[in-house]
Each structure stands twice: as C-alpha cells, then as structure tokens.
Amino acid sequence: MRILITGAAGMVGRKLIARLAKDGALRGRKITALDLHDIVPPQAPVLAGVDVSIHTGDLSAPGATATLVASRPDVIFHLAGIVSGEAEANFDLGYRVNLDGTRALFDAVRLAAFAPRLVFTSSIAVFGAPFPDVIPDEFHPTPLTSYGTQKQMSEALLADYTRRGFFDGVGIRLPTICVRPGKPNKAASSFFSGIIREPLSGQEAILPVPRSVLHTHASPRSAVKFLFHAAQIDGDAVGPRRNLTMPGVAVTVGEQIEALERIAGAEVVKRIREQPDETVWAIVKGWPTRFEARRGRELGFAAENSFDEIIRAHIEDELGGKIV
Amino acid sequence: MRILITGAAGMVGRKLIARLAKDGALRGRKITALDLHDIVPPQAPVLAGVDVSIHTGDLSAPGATATLVASRPDVIFHLAGIVSGEAEANFDLGYRVNLDGTRALFDAVRLAAFAPRLVFTSSIAVFGAPFPDVIPDEFHPTPLTSYGTQKQMSEALLADYTRRGFFDGVGIRLPTICVRPGKPNKAASSFFSGIIREPLSGQEAILPVPRSVLHTHASPRSAVKFLFHAAQIDGDAVGPRRNLTMPGVAVTVGEQIEALERIAGAEVVKRIREQPDETVWAIVKGWPTRFEARRGRELGFAAENSFDEIIRAHIEDELGGKIV
Structure with missing residues (x-):
C-alpha cells in the first residue's frame, strides 16, 4: 500500500500521518510507502519498513504532478490548498493553487492511467447564504468566496473524472474543525x-x-476519521454523487x-x-x-x-x- | 452600444444577430458595433451605421481573448462551445473549449477591467438524475456528462467573477431548444x-x-428572448445567485x-x-x-x-x- 498525501505539512495532514503511522495499514493492506508533499517540507515520520519520500513545490508548476504520481500510489489524499482568507486576498494565487493545482493533480492521475482511490478535502464553504434551517444534501452550492468557488469547481472535476474512470474519487466537505490546536490565526472562524x-x-x-x-463543528480527530473512512469506503455504494457533506x-x-x-x-x-x-x-x-448530512451518515461517516x-x-x- | 458575440456562427448566434439587426438597439442605446466570433467565420450582417468585425479562432489560444475584448464591448454574449456529444467523445477538446475558452474570456475581461454585462448560455445539462418530480431552483447540479461539468464550472466562475466586480454576469440555463431548424444531427436529443x-x-x-x-422545451425564438432579457435585466435584482434556470x-x-x-x-x-x-x-x-424556474419567471424570463x-x-x- 503506497499512499500520497498533498498538504502533508498542514494540521490535518500531520494528524493523518500520525494515524497512518500508528495503524500501519489502510484498506487491509500494510503501508509500505508514503509520499508526502507540501509547499514547505513536511516532517517525515520514522517508520520501520516504510519508504517515506518528501516532495515540495507548487502543484500547478509544469510537470510537478506527473513526478508526484509517477510512483502510482494506491490511495491519494489531496489536502493541499490555501485557506479562505488568503484565496480571497490574492485572486491569482487562490485560483492557481486551489483550482489549477487540483486540476493538474487530477490530470496527472488521468494521464498515468492507474485509477487510484483519491480523497479530496472540500469544504462547507461551497455553500453560501441564504439557507434553509437545515441544509439538505441536495442543496445547491452558491459560494460567496473565491475559495468556496475553487472547492466547488474541484468537486465538479472530481465527479466527472470519477465517472470517466480516471480515478475513484470521494470529496468530503469538512465542517469547521474545532478545537484547532496551536495559536489563534487571522481566519474569521x-x-x-x-x-x-x-x-x-x-x-x-x-x-x-x-x-x-x-x-x-467536528474535531481534528473526526477529520482524520473522515479521511480514513473516505479512503476505505466502497465506491459503488457512494454512487455518482461523489461529494459528501460530512456530519458534525x-x-x-x-x-x-x-x-x-x-x-x-x-x-x-x-x-x-x-x-x-x-x-x-x-x-x-x-x-x-x-x-442534514444524511448521505454522509448513511455511508458510515461519524462525528x-x-x-x-x-x-x-x-x-x-x-x-x-x-x-x- | 458595442456588442461581442462568441459562437456567432451557431444557430442561436445567427438568430440573435438577426434580432439585433432588426431592433438596432439594446439597453436603450443604438448599436454602433458588432464583434462576431466563432471557430469558423460567422456571416456578417450588412447594417447601415454599424461597424461589424469578424473574428475567428480558438478562444483558449494564447492572447486570443485579450484581442477579442480590446474594443471593450458594453455587452458580451458568450455562446461559444462544443456540444454535449462532442465533449463526451473528445475529453481534451471539451475541457479546452468549454472550460478553458470560457475562463480565458472571463480573465481577459477581468484584466481589461471594463466590467461589461456578460451573458453566458449554460444548460440544463448541469443537472443529472435522480431528480424530484419538479426540479427547484435550489437543486444541486450533479451533471452526468463532461459537457454538463464544464457548464457547471463556468457557472461557478461567472458567479465569482461577478461577485468580485470583474463583470456583471448572468448565466442562463437553456432547456432543450425545439423546434431546431435544419437537419437531424447525432445529438441524442x-x-x-x-x-x-x-x-x-x-x-x-x-x-x-x-x-x-x-x-x-423552449423555441429558438424564446432562446433569443432569454438572451435579450439577460442583457437588459437589472443586475441588482438578480442578486448573488447569477445562474438562472430558464422557463419552458x-x-x-x-x-x-x-x-x-x-x-x-x-x-x-x-x-x-x-x-x-x-x-x-x-x-x-x-x-x-x-x-420550477421560479426565479427565472419572477425576473421576467418567459417562454x-x-x-x-x-x-x-x-x-x-x-x-x-x-x-x-
């Protein structure tokens, strides 16, 4: 079992790596290799019998994603992205990283034709007011930020690429992760x-x-559980609607x-x-x-x-x- | 009043040009220039006092859209695109024309910073089964074709670019246009x-x-009426949800x-x-x-x-x- 994680230096990425290191297996198979990518070097865990590779750089740079998927990982966790406030403040950077970077990764997987499970962290930022009291799974995304738009467009690509058989994608819309460890930041949340x-x-x-x-809200621990479950879930059970609102x-x-x-x-x-x-x-x-997160709960996601x-x-x- | 039409050689484009020629005005202002673009040369109407320019080429080619919007049209009708069957058969061409071409046009307008009204023809192909008996305006797009995915992604861009003030966009989701003139084609519809x-x-x-x-269904005549209304409607009345399902x-x-x-x-x-x-x-x-097309009807679109x-x-x- 070879696993690629983008955004591996982020808070969720680090916790995911710790959980993978602890479990030692995914989808019932021993983890033998970890490819860790971020814009800054992610911390490499020391794991007996696991080949850990560190990659850095911009996913939207020419050739970057082809190199990254050359090892044909069985499971890809695509967590990379810049946050909402930054994507709003810097229009070009937001579209380049969050949309072009994602599309470049998806296209590299498509062209390498090895059809891995690909788990993508989307966000409830795909939704924008006004809302009904309880937002159903069938509610339309109408983001009010460029970040939410980039996530929405990436979700659409993920569904189409999955339908085409280029990979087996699952997009998970994370609620606000609380309690985030570390220091206060400038996010409104x-x-x-x-x-x-x-x-x-x-x-x-x-x-x-x-x-x-x-x-x-859902805890960082739940976020990691969502990622694990999304990596292991039966793709046929998910059906053609590949982007799921997570419970919280x-x-x-x-x-x-x-x-x-x-x-x-x-x-x-x-x-x-x-x-x-x-x-x-x-x-x-x-x-x-x-x-409502009905489909997410029915498919076994739990917060x-x-x-x-x-x-x-x-x-x-x-x-x-x-x-x- | 200067008007740019992409996809001007297509059936709807030709009928739109005929209607513009007949009316001679849009948004209460006399039409003085028409920029007509398509992959093949559109037929130029002979109109007294109207400067008609013909442009051909691929919108996604480097620099193509910057040249096209250099004349700073007051209204842009973006009708260009390849059809559903072709986008499904040719993956790369579909994304290049329907997504990259649209994004290139939107970005050229953004960079030229003249904020025109921009009318985009989307499609009910953004929706995919299963459906409720009547599809409400708030129903989520879950396209089952690459064409529908490209339209959905373009809609998302249009909404974000409008929110940012780069242009004043209105996306109209056309139902099946019936009765199409001409010969039968290979479309399933x-x-x-x-x-x-x-x-x-x-x-x-x-x-x-x-x-x-x-x-x-809606007639070709209604399709042209939708375009006219979308060009003239009060943008504030549309609000942040810029993509409207047309009645039929x-x-x-x-x-x-x-x-x-x-x-x-x-x-x-x-x-x-x-x-x-x-x-x-x-x-x-x-x-x-x-x-349901409630919002479209309330905003004055009629079939x-x-x-x-x-x-x-x-x-x-x-x-x-x-x-x-």
Missing part, C-alpha cells in the same frame, strides 16, 4: 476554537460574535460555552471576553449553520455527538488529559 | 425536434423513445405529437415512425424532466405557454407560415 482552546490553557479569549450564532455537531456559541463550563468549570469560562466585532460577524452571518465530546477530544489529544 | 420538423416538411421522422418521456414547456412526447396533430392534422402525424432505440432511451432517462405555440413559432419563423 478562529474564535470558534479560540474560546475553548485559550481558556483551557489559562489564557484569555475574545468572542467577537453574539452567543446565538449557530455553527457546525451543530451548536450555538452559547452552547459551546456551556459545554466548556460543564467540563472545565466556571472559572475557566470567565477567561472568555465578549468584544463584538462587526466585521467578523458580517462574514460569519453568510456561513452555513446546520447540515462527535455533542460539543462536550469535542472538548474532551481536545483535552486528550492536545493537553495530555489535563486542564490548566 | 435530436428526435425532440425531428418528430415535429420532418413531418411538417413532408418527411418521415423516427421516434426512438416511448411517448411517456417528459421533457422541457414541460410535455411528454405523446403531448408533443397531440399538439402536432391539432395544428397539422392526422396525416402529418402519420409520418412519425416509432422505432425504439435502447441506447438513446438510456441517455434520455438521465435527463431532467420538469423545472411559450404550450407546445402548440412552439410548433406555431417554427411554422412562422422557418416555414414562412406554410405546412407541406
């Missing part, structure tokens, strides 16, 4: 993780939106904070400071709230059942089980 | 027109599918034939010969049947109200009002 992560580490966190804001936990910000108080106590919750930010709220208002579970996963995976 | 056109001209027509097949007449093949009998008599209808073709039927089964009207439009526009 950063506070969803920040209001849990910072108080649990003894630091203050800013809440820029009202507590009534409803949003759907739909909660208000107020419910996030209540869960934090149940788990960590009132003193920890006091570290959240409400400081309304109209700019952030304006962006968040256009985001989807609650998904946490409560926000309490999401917080506990963070404490176990990132804080060694301890709260400051 | 050819019979929808053939069973009306051939009998009205004294010739035999083959019906390859059961009479129960339900499908949505949803009828079964049996109802098409009943309409023909009402208008032309039983002897004409006898020229239709039923000759089931499993291959054609298998394709037709995956096609959408009936659309015929009955299939009788569609037949009468054909007799008036193509047969000089006479039936053989």
